Amino acid sequence: MIAQTPPMGWNSWDCYGAAVTEEDVRRNAEYMAQYLKPFGWEYIVVDIQWSRANAKDHSYEPFTQLCMDGFGRLTPALNRFPSAKDGAGFRPLADYVHSLGLKFGIHIMRGLPREAAHRHLPVADSNCSCRLAADPSSVCAWNPDMYGLRCDTPDAKADYESIFRLYASWGVDFVKCDDIAREYPHCRREIELISEACRNCGREIVLSLSPGPAPLAEAEHLKANANMWRITDDFWDEWRLLKGMFERAEKWCIHAAPGHWPDADMLPVGALRQCEDPNGWTHFTQPEQRTMMTLWCMMRSPLMIGGELSKNDSFTLSLLTNAAVLEILKAGWCAHPLRTLDEECVWISPRRDGQGVYVAFFNLGSRKHTVSLAAAEAGLPAFRGTELWTGKAVRKTGVLRASLHPHDAAVWYFK
Amino acid sequence: MIAQTPPMGWNSWDCYGAAVTEEDVRRNAEYMAQYLKPFGWEYIVVDIQWSRANAKDHSYEPFTQLCMDGFGRLTPALNRFPSAKDGAGFRPLADYVHSLGLKFGIHIMRGLPREAAHRHLPVADSNCSCRLAADPSSVCAWNPDMYGLRCDTPDAKADYESIFRLYASWGVDFVKCDDIAREYPHCRREIELISEACRNCGREIVLSLSPGPAPLAEAEHLKANANMWRITDDFWDEWRLLKGMFERAEKWCIHAAPGHWPDADMLPVGALRQCEDPNGWTHFTQPEQRTMMTLWCMMRSPLMIGGELSKNDSFTLSLLTNAAVLEILKAGWCAHPLRTLDEECVWISPRRDGQGVYVAFFNLGSRKHTVSLAAAEAGLPAFRGTELWTGKAVRKTGVLRASLHPHDAAVWYFK
Amino acid sequence: MIAQTPPMGWNSWDCYGAAVTEEDVRRNAEYMAQYLKPFGWEYIVVDIQWSRANAKDHSYEPFTQLCMDGFGRLTPALNRFPSAKDGAGFRPLADYVHSLGLKFGIHIMRGLPREAAHRHLPVADSNCSCRLAADPSSVCAWNPDMYGLRCDTPDAKADYESIFRLYASWGVDFVKCDDIAREYPHCRREIELISEACRNCGREIVLSLSPGPAPLAEAEHLKANANMWRITDDFWDEWRLLKGMFERAEKWCIHAAPGHWPDADMLPVGALRQCEDPNGWTHFTQPEQRTMMTLWCMMRSPLMIGGELSKNDSFTLSLLTNAAVLEILKAGWCAHPLRTLDEECVWISPRRDGQGVYVAFFNLGSRKHTVSLAAAEAGLPAFRGTELWTGKAVRKTGVLRASLHPHDAAVWYFK
């Protein structure tokens, strides 16, 4: 089964926006192979606009030139991805990533390039046409490049199949499809077409849907059609957004299970926004980063690092390589909050193997605060175990108490 | 003041859809000049898609070819409007319509052709560009041709000015601007730009906004920026739609005044849908047509005939040439319903000159039905006057009664 | 026809709240007979809680004692209305009011006293019972006295009939029924029962429904069942409320006609809140009072004075006795706003007799402001006439202009 546990990897958006280059990708892949792979990290994902030659930052440009083949399928901009020359596409880069023992992913927008429709390009390996596949009134609200498809036409089906066939031939292992996860109900059928094309392309590809918030009422449809989907709008390094994730996590937690994972979005840690400022750095405090990692692991969200890895400082690296914390992601199940108040939150996650339980405390307030939990509240006779960020032991006790700094978290493994 | 009374004319949509030709327009203009002009009819309006060569019926075609000048301004398709040759645009046709003593109108969509944006065409007489004026996410939900404009740019203002300047140079007297009247709030600024361009173009042009329903809450904005605006979605020859107009008319009636008129849409009478079927004819019964004409005149909606005029039968012609009924449109004011029940409706319209009052009865039910009204209910001492469809006199009475056929109407002038 | 023009009178609420006495009523009736009757004022209305002995101000008291007969019909508290002794009810007071050439009105709540249900009292002249008529879950949100009725029972019908029969026997000419006008949809049937009981009681009684806002969607039901109904919540002497009335007036104006009048509530002028403070006085400025009187007359709202009449100063008296302004109420019809902007408003009201038109300007802003109107906008060739508050003549002009103080109004009669 694909995505048996929540995917872990790196994504280019938070540090390079629309402007990431092959060099950036290789550098981060090399770092991951050396420092992170042993801890479970494996996906290297090139985010949006890799087919646009003149991309410089996080913005888009209307009516710009995109690189595409004769069938309206986007191809890497050669000035940014030199190895794509001679029609090779992302194949050489994917090969390199695979050679490091990692997996390779790319971003796509739903639909096809507007230019392909206006130019009446054919759909590859078919009698279909981009003109007939494209829905001229289905346009993304925030990106000007594409038309969504008329999903009731054979042309649309043929087009998505041709796209995934090409990407499979490049060796792509992960596709982040954008402008779709929150676009219910009108994108319901388009999600199904994309999901079918993905599953039938001849290669195991994780399908990730963005952006959020995906509607909770569509949980079963998402579980049936995607491996992960965003549960919020873009997440960045602001406390307000991190605090807000607790509400989303509570609503979605029961839908996390092997093969399909509610996605709390990238981890904006370390060196961010490099295209705007080479000194850009996360605005999150260290406690906030602990809170984020703890919540993402307890709720079993996919983990996608947003920062330029090679600039990691020791704290960032330690955050991403705490094996005991990361184990929650793979060993926990049936996790949920026990308590969600304005100032504090408590989560519990049993281990699937029956060997104990994880309990996390969060201080959501702006003052130092003591959180406490009686073992009876959790249905346990007593607590005994270890706090996983500090390694501090907890001797047998009927009431667990922790004094937490503002926005900080603690998480224990109790056997 | 322009549109001092509700505009009266003919529009090509109901009979020819997107496919009207110069020959059709000339024939209807000639008919109007001969038979209808004496009764106040004056506008000849060419509706949507006159720049598309291959139009055949009421449908649209995505990514089709539209005729335009080097500045992205649409021009008549020469195969359909031969007199437009040599860059003359609609000037020769407008000249001909003017020569008949009539006025000439055309349809436009808000925005500019998508092709003009993708081709990066310049805006006429300016340093501006169609690429910068176009908003790639502002597309019409039902027509694939155009992009709406980014109204905060100088390019958008320059573009609308260039468009109205061109049409003024052609001699256009009436512009029906589409995809805009119900698009509040996002089209609020675009309406203002278009209104300004229209008023500043150097020619008196009636500005009509479509399609409806325009939102009632925007009545003052519409009154300030347009001469007429649609209060419903497209109106056709179905009783359901005609019955529904009574509710709209009630809500909008107080906003009818010189210069600005809530618009109940074209009159689908006589020969309709000619492009689909040369024998096409209105599905309205004669009573329903009387009801429609009576309501439109009482509420003072603009009157735009939808049928092919040259095929009018004697009933249709009589409907359009009842001078006493048509006089309500110009002589009435402050009209409103006195009563709106499921089965019947009563309207009143005083004459502006103080010389009496019009009272209309409508049978909205599917059975013969007697409507009655006490003079006291209308605030009058008694009724005395004439029914205007039949010419039948009413002697002095305290209670007005009329037995009406299903869907029929009667209207009296009481002095 | 009853209420052929909007009722005009005095109501005890604004000055005496729940605590008005017979002496107060007589004093105001005498004042009206002497000073106001010649201008059309005629109703003297005793507002809420006349059956409660210990009422002192505008407040209510839960589980208090109310005076009632053996059939659960409220009777005047004898300490406050001595002439009601020996079971005479309001008969002696009504007789006195009638002797002054005026009409007499009272307030009722929908339903019957809770005590009558708990005590299982019988309904007069019937086999019915208060216990069966009362709906124990139908209670007023702001007054603790009554239960609404179970309108599908014969007991409810019998109860309302017995109530109106009693009041008719007292000589009541006007009933203000409370806790009902905004209580759609659940009070729809209760309104019908009350309306039927009122019309069948053997005496012409004006039926007024409170409090507002009555829902606009129920206009036809209200027109069929009541003579007047409140279009807002309680109106007091605050500019915010007066400004807000313009929006309501616009929505309701077409429903004003002989026999049924949208009601903008009492006029809080002169000496108010006397039970709390003998020196209480309206907070409205003189311009605001002109604005109120002008709007109420243009929209043809009923006029009910809220102040203690005997304390009127000369301005207040002049406001209530401007015959030319008051004539608008009876001579106008089909009135509506021509323009409703944030800062200004223009209304028009033709005379029913064809002898000209009234035009009103309102400055809704907090600065001096000039309002102007072209004759063409009103559909008139020119303006010529008189301003009715100042008596100032307007010579023939194509554009009417008036510089108005903040919150002030002007109104002209143009022939």
Add this chain to the structure above:
Amino acid sequence: MIAQTPPMGWNSWDCYGAAVTEEDVRRNAEYMAQYLKPFGWEYIVVDIQWSRANAKDHSYEPFTQLCMDGFGRLTPALNRFPSAKDGAGFRPLADYVHSLGLKFGIHIMRGLPREAAHRHLPVADSNCSCRLAADPSSVCAWNPDMYGLRCDTPDAKADYESIFRLYASWGVDFVKCDDIAREYPHCRREIELISEACRNCGREIVLSLSPGPAPLAEAEHLKANANMWRITDDFWDEWRLLKGMFERAEKWCIHAAPGHWPDADMLPVGALRQCEDPNGWTHFTQPEQRTMMTLWCMMRSPLMIGGELSKNDSFTLSLLTNAAVLEILKAGWCAHPLRTLDEECVWISPRRDGQGVYVAFFNLGSRKHTVSLAAAEAGLPAFRGTELWTGKAVRKTGVLRASLHPHDAAVWYFK
């Protein structure tokens, strides 16, 4: 901790409505002691209207007589509960239930009897008064007996304290408080007052709030203030209602934890509606009853039997005494659905002690249907264990499949 696991017991409503007698209660208590106590059943709860002498069925009677003490506290109707004579209240009956090794519960409405307010009764052991405590506008929509309290008054607090003090003195172990759980937001404070009075009364009393649906957004408030609360409106023996419970169960499952349990309402099994028909019997099929018991146990809803126990047939008794199924209620935790489709549903519940997991399949459709689940979907290497209704063993398998009759369920324990 009180309610460490979901309470299990019997409630008089489904079989006796408002009319249960002491004899009925004793008979059911005796049955429970003999046949059910060994399986964990312990509460005997007397439902609504035990203070009304003339109750006969499931209906209420407006303005009826209720038995109460001199402080407005309801007392048992002596004709129905003879042991309550001489002011003993429920003390003798509670003593008897305790003597059987069981616990005793009663129903209350929020608020105080209307009669107590109208009669101005004092509140026990205080200077407070029922008149001041009662809110005359806070009435139950479906029961005419009580007024809710004005929770900002000391009188309200004193009243609730006096009520719980009395019930504690009787030996009550369980209070089902009605007309409150779905009455957010206006009953938020009243819930807090009741909860405080309950916790401070000097006896451990389970607090249960009705009726539902309680709002999900108030989960934390409910968890803090009650031991159980209804998540739906009244549940009866209709498939439509049982099917609907799956959606509620999914939303609420994460809020079930020691001390506070979302409540899916009574189990309408066996002999129901005895007051209307001595032969009354549940309309649920045997498969439906299995589905109900399985879902209630998986979601850990309190279990309250609704049928007359002494009439249980062998199937009903077997349903209520399947120890392995009932163990899920106490041994499971963190349960949630894995899949909720129109036709089928799958739940998972790990054991708190790490000794395996429960998996339940439900056929929600009206045809025989095979449900299947891959072990990988549940995150397990394989399935091996026992089906708990049939006792049938499952040998080690990677895919679990079960063919289920319409509306039937199966549930396994996998170690």
